[in-house]
Amino acid sequence: MARRAGGLYVGLMVRxxxxxxxxxxxxGSSDPGVGQDVLADLSFELPAGSFHWLLxxxxxxxxxxxxxxxxxxxxxxxxxxxxxxxTSRARRQDMPALRRRIGVVFQDFxxxxxxxxxxxxxxxxxxxxxxxxxxxxxxxxxxRWVGLETKAESLPPELxxxxxxxxxxxxxxxxxxxxxxxxxxxxxxxxxxxxxxxxLLQEMHRMGTTVVVATHSESLVNAxxxxxxxxxxxxxxx
Amino acid sequence: xxxxxxSTVTASRWASRRPVLRRGHGRDPLGLRQALLGxxxxxxxxxxxxxxxxxxxxxxxxxxxxxxxxxxxxxAVTVQLPDMEAPRLARTLAxxxxxxxxxxxxxxxxxxLAALLRPWLGEVPALPLPPILELRFDPLPDNPExxxxxxISVVPGATVETQGVWVARLVALAQRVRGTALAAVALVGxxxxxxxxxxIRAGLAARxxxxxxxxxxxxxxxxxxxxxxxxxxxxxGLGGLTGLLLAVPVLLAFGGLAAPLMGRMPVVRLAExxxxxxxxLLLAGLPLLMAGLGWATAELTVRSWLKRLP
Numbered sequence: 001m002a003r004r005a006g007g008l009y010v011g012l013m014v015r016x017x018x019x020x021x022x023x024x025x026x027x028g029s030s031d032p033g034v035g036q037d038v039l040a041d042l043s044f045e046l047p048a049g050s051f052h053w054l055l056x057x058x059x060x061x062x063x064x065x066x067x068x069x070x071x072x073x074x075x076x077x078x079x080x081x082x083x084x085x086x087t088s089r090a091r092r093q094d095m096p097a098l099r100r101r102i103g104v105v106f107q108d109f110x111x112x113x114x115x116x117x118x119x120x121x122x123x124x125x126x127x128x129x130x131x132x133x134x135x136x137x138x139x140x141x142x143x144r145w146v147g148l149e150t151k152a153e154s155l156p157p158e159l160x161x162x163x164x165x166x167x168x169x170x171x172x173x174x175x176x177x178x179x180x181x182x183x184x185x186x187x188x189x190x191x192x193x194x195x196x197x198x199x200l201l202q203e204m205h206r207m208g209t210t211v212v213v214a215t216h217s218e219s220l221v222n223a224x225x226x227x228x229x230x231x232x233x234x235x236x237x238x
Numbered sequence: 239x240x241x242x243x244x245s246t247v248t249a250s251r252w253a254s255r256r257p258v259l260r261r262g263h264g265r266d267p268l269g270l271r272q273a274l275l276g277x278x279x280x281x282x283x284x285x286x287x288x289x290x291x292x293x294x295x296x297x298x299x300x301x302x303x304x305x306x307x308x309x310x311x312x313x314a315v316t317v318q319l320p321d322m323e324a325p326r327l328a329r330t331l332a333x334x335x336x337x338x339x340x341x342x343x344x345x346x347x348x349x350x351l352a353a354l355l356r357p358w359l360g361e362v363p364a365l366p367l368p369p370i371l372e373l374r375f376d377p378l379p380d381n382p383e384x385x386x387x388x389x390i391s392v393v394p395g396a397t398v399e400t401q402g403v404w405v406a407r408l409v410a411l412a413q414r415v416r417g418t419a420l421a422a423v424a425l426v427g428x429x430x431x432x433x434x435x436x437x438i439r440a441g442l443a444a445r446x447x448x449x450x451x452x453x454x455x456x457x458x459x460x461x462x463x464x465x466x467x468x469x470x471x472x473x474x475g476l477g478g479l480t481g482l483l484l485a486v487p488v489l490l491a492f493g494g495l496a497a498p499l500m501g502r503m504p505v506v507r508l509a510e511x512x513x514x515x516x517x518x519l520l521l522a523g524l525p526l527l528m529a530g531l532g533w534a535t536a537e538l539t540v541r542s543w544l545k546r547l548p
Binding site: 070071072073074092093095096097098099100104110112114115119123124126127128171 | 266267447448451452453454455456457458461548
């Protein structure tokens, strides 16, 4: 279980115990593929402050596993423990506070297109009730960190893919999360932008954040070696 | 990244605070200004408030008419008797009390009779007034003319006035009109709730991706629902206000047309419109009611929709 010591988490950040996941079929669905297990018998632990790759081919269940860690899904079976909270036992009203300590980066960025780069990064801080004056300094600092201080007022459609992904990383880490999850963060980027995004994620890891990066690109893992969880057909390969 | 020394402490402090999506600064993370809610809701609120205001005005008018007619016709039937001594009057009254469906028969108070005649005759204290009986029936007679003939057969020489029967019928009609108008207001409220709900669901469908992102970033159901509800309340309130502004001239015009029925002179000048007779307090409450209905409907609809997210 993760506990705080001097501002840093020590111990376990994530623990999966015999976790299975099955999506409920939509009402009236007769597709035999729907309703089958997406994940099965997953048991592993991620220490606080660690960096892990999450590897596997497309359809192996990487995104579903990340969504369980992100608390965007609850497991059908087993126990998921994140930041010391067993999600199946947690009350629904306690989940938002927990989610605010988890940053997520997606392959398709998921920025709000009608908000500027500044406002996209500011969003989690505003959700957390941060004062506008204090928030301004933090967001400006974050924009500088991702190298986009000159694009603060740009809307996402006006930015390149790499720039959008860096804004998404800025938004994901604006709350200084204890756990940072990235789902194929370089999937839509060229090699130069991919390296830049990876170096930002690794910098977060160096600062003590637990980082999990899902990818199906072995070349990326070879360039940045690290411990990995390998998924195949919803099960962990040892 | 700068500031890492205190990063986790800062993060946990902010993470544990009660979250509130800040307003102001032109922030609209849900993009509600661009969603379908914009043109639909004010138009619905305008139409609903206009209908509700007309119904309320109609109800108030019907009530005023009923009250006035009731005051003017205290009895269903009045019988003017030829001059007679007290014993004969008592016998006449006893005979009339045998009439079917009669619930009350009494001589009209002389002071009240004098007051009723004063507009025509002025103050003439010495003028002898004829004895008049007031008769009340329940139910009202189906054939007032037949009843009049029957009374004359009991009291030869009497003059029977059955106009009160028709007045009583008009009063009953006015009261039913008032009840129907109030039911129409309630129906308008229900319709407004239904239409607002449809509008909000359309807005939710249009903004589903954004809502899921906010939810994943740690926004509570209350944060998201309050955003929707605030916007819906504003749009419904503005629409309601516009509807009310449109309804007031119509109500005043109707009030002007009804002035002779209320014993007033026909309206020829703007100042003579029945400004003071409109139910202003109730009317002023309509935009607020519309905003409140929109707010409550949005809160319930959005919170119920958000339950599907973990």
